[in-house]
Amino acid sequence: MNLLTEARTIVKQNIRDYGMYIALVVILLTFAVLSDGLFLSSRNVSNMLDSAGYIAVLAVGMTLVIVIRHIDLSVGFAAGFLGAIAALFLTNMGVSVWITIPVVLIFGIMIGLFNGFLVAKIGIPSFVATLAAMLIFRGALLEATGASGTIVINNDAFNAIGTGFIPSIAEVGGLHLLTLLVGLAGILFYIYSELTNRKDKQKYGFDVMSFPMFVAKLLFVSAIIGYVVWILAGYNGLSWTVVIVLLVVVVYHFLSSKTVLGRHIYAVGSNPEAAHLSGINVQKITLFVFGSMGFLAALSGILFTARLQSATTTAGTLFELDAIAAAYVGGVSSAGGVGKVTGAIVGAVVMAALSNGMNLLGVGASYQYMIRGGVLAAAVIFDVMTRRQRA
Numbered sequence: 001m002n003l004l005t006e007a008r009t010i011v012k013q014n015i016r017d018y019g020m021y022i023a024l025v026v027i028l029l030t031f032a033v034l035s036d037g038l039f040l041s042s043r044n045v046s047n048m049l050d051s052a053g054y055i056a057v058l059a060v061g062m063t064l065v066i067v068i069r070h071i072d073l074s075v076g077f078a079a080g081f082l083g084a085i086a087a088l089f090l091t092n093m094g095v096s097v098w099i100t101i102p103v104v105l106i107f108g109i110m111i112g113l114f115n116g117f118l119v120a121k122i123g124i125p126s127f128v129a130t131l132a133a134m135l136i137f138r139g140a141l142l143e144a145t146g147a148s149g150t151i152v153i154n155n156d157a158f159n160a161i162g163t164g165f166i167p168s169i170a171e172v173g174g175l176h177l178l179t180l181l182v183g184l185a186g187i188l189f190y191i192y193s194e195l196t197n198r199k200d201k202q203k204y205g206f207d208v209m210s211f212p213m214f215v216a217k218l219l220f221v222s223a224i225i226g227y228v229v230w231i232l233a234g235y236n237g238l239s240w241t242v243v244i245v246l247l248v249v250v251v252y253h254f255l256s257s258k259t260v261l262g263r264h265i266y267a268v269g270s271n272p273e274a275a276h277l278s279g280i281n282v283q284k285i286t287l288f289v290f291g292s293m294g295f296l297a298a299l300s301g302i303l304f305t306a307r308l309q310s311a312t313t314t315a316g317t318l319f320e321l322d323a324i325a326a327a328y329v330g331g332v333s334s335a336g337g338v339g340k341v342t343g344a345i346v347g348a349v350v351m352a353a354l355s356n357g358m359n360l361l362g363v364g365a366s367y368q369y370m371i372r373g374g375v376l377a378a379a380v381i382f383d384v385m386t387r388r389q390r391a
Contacts, residue, residue: 042235051307073131078111083305101158108297
């Protein structure tokens with residue numbers, strides 16, 4: 001079997017995993033051509049990734065929630081409310097940023113656990129429980145922001161989370177050196193993890209792609225990572241928002257794919273009854289996933305508030321729908337049990353790229369909503385079709 005034939009076979013067998021990446025490449029190339037290269041400029045790519053940060057964080061948590069066959073509609077206004085709490089701590093109360101952030105994150109976990117308690121222990125459908133929470137946090141946000149509707153934050157350390165960049169130790173040919181080094185480290189880590197994964201599969205007798213195809217995959221992905229890093233290094237380098245999102249992805253990818261807890265989460269999503277009979281505590285898994293969602297909602301609220309450098313009454317509006325859309329575009333299954341954290345990030349970037357590209361081309365807001373809705377519908381149709389083929 002030659003490399004081209006093997007590549008076609010691999011893509012066909014893993015169309016759910018590779019389809020989103022193919023779609024992302026098509027979107028990027030299309031907007032790059034239509035905008036005469038402006039879309040892939042260093043400044044625009046940096047701004048696009050920063051604007052996707054707070055939704056990407058929510059999409060990671062939402063993916064796990066959907067995997068266990070639930071939904072969380074409260075995350076948008078929970079993020080907005082917790083961002084307002086952070087603003088109040090920093091401005092009205094004069095609390096240090098190093099205390100404010102951990103406290104807000106703990107508040108987020110408590111909120112998530114409360115939602116999880118209503119779903120897992122009381123038995124309220126997640127749609128209803130989180131819809132009620134959404135309304136509560138919407139009102140709490142209005143109350144927290146007060147009559148002015150805006151709380152301006154003048155704390156440079158906090159604002160840097162949303163608008164700052166990692167320090168530049170030096171510049172090489174006009175490129176941000178530290179960003180290049182971080183990118184190189186990322187490529188080496190990717191290659192190491194792939195080699196380790198391949199050896200583990202071979203050790204236990206699982207099928208693996210041929211070595212030439214494996215090398216081609218490593219080179220292709222490494223080239224993409226290197227290109228993105230090179231683009232970012234040409235502007236101000238990696239932003240703190242992107243760094244935080246990458247850390248979230250690494251931690252949650254490891255948790256979901258390399259730990260017993262992760263296997264239990266997917267087992268519960270695939271078949272809750274069978275998981276319960278096999279000894280898995282479904283209630284504890286549900287509590288953990290919702291607690292994790294609350295934590296990520298708090299982190300999203302911090303990122304968004306720091307990016308705006310203020311808390312507003314509109315913060316969190318439609319965040320939950322964007323997160324759900326990113327999760328579905330990223331490959332999570334509506335039937336539960338299927339979905340990857342990395343896919344959620346790709347989904348968030350796809351939605352951000354669509355919005356950014358259409359803004360550059362001057363597409364009207366009405367058409368933007370319709371196009372994004374069409375993309376979401378196409379993602380769900382794709383999910384249903386691939387599940388039918390496998391059945």
